[in-house]
Amino acid sequence: MTRSIREFDPCTSSRLFTIYANEAVIDLLQPYLDKLLANLTVRIVCKHSPAIEDEQYQDLQMQKVDLLIDIVPPKLKMFHFQKVAQERMVCVVRQQHPSIQQSVNRDQYFAAQHVMYRFHRDNMRVADIISNELLPQRILYSEQSSILSMLSLISKSNAIGIAPCTFSKSYAELFKLDLLELPFETRPIELFSIWPSKHVQDKSCIWLRQTIETLMEQAYSA
Structure with a gap:
């Protein structure tokens, strides 16, 4: 058979x-x-x-x-x-961030330092995959190949990042993070x-x- x-x-x-x-x-x-x-x-x-x-x-x-x-x-x-x-992506910041609370506008987003998650494939960054527009250069704070490491690092700094919403919800309370809507038009992954x-x-x-x-x-x- x-x-x-x-x-x-x-x-x-x-x-x-x-x-x-x-x-x-x-x-x-x-x-x-x-x-x-x-x-x-x-x-x-x-x-x-x-x-x-x-x-x-x-x-x-x-x-x-x-x-x-x-x-x-x-x-x-x-x-x-x-x-x-x-999965939709969200902007992740630590709670009690000195300048970003409850929401993040475009100026705040691009003025902030960023913890960036890089996909292995073609060295792509998340923001450039999901954005419907060509984004300005961001200020690099750190680059991570682990989303969990990225969330941990954001919780200890004033840097911000982009992460999957469903995954980040699981760790938002543990790492004391706020999940905010991104200030530019995006498409889901x-x-x-x-x-x-x-x-x-x-x-x-x-x-x-x-x-x-x-x-x-x-x-x-x-």
Whole structure:
């Protein structure tokens, strides 16, 4: 019996699935996964996506990983994808900031020092991805490859930053942060689940995709 038509039961299977995703997605998704898997024998492990885009797709094609969650849909026809969530970005400042409270205007935003989060891919910065306009140069305070590190640093300084709203809400009270609307027009960041086209009829992979779609909807609507 071929893999594509083999039956799959998550209550009896010992299958281990592996997912690539970014820091914020894993942080939000993991509690929902833990709850779902508590009474199942199947396992799902989340790993941080490789910094190099080609590497993550190679691992997906070579079955080293079963599913990829990314902000950019694949260009190659050998992969299928589906939008599973979207996330708006917010301006993050520490509570009791000396000049920014409750809201931030354009002048305040561009006059402030910035903790910047840089995506690994193409060295992109968040503001330039989500903005509908070409933004003026910002004053760099620090550059981080971890969103959590960025939030921690903002909590200890007068620098500001941009971060995913849903993720930041989880840590706003802990780090004593205010989440404010950005003073320029933006578009949300979309999140896609991506899998090899050759597994489109695989029962186990269908279960995984549907499960992740459901949990992502729960995580990003909470």
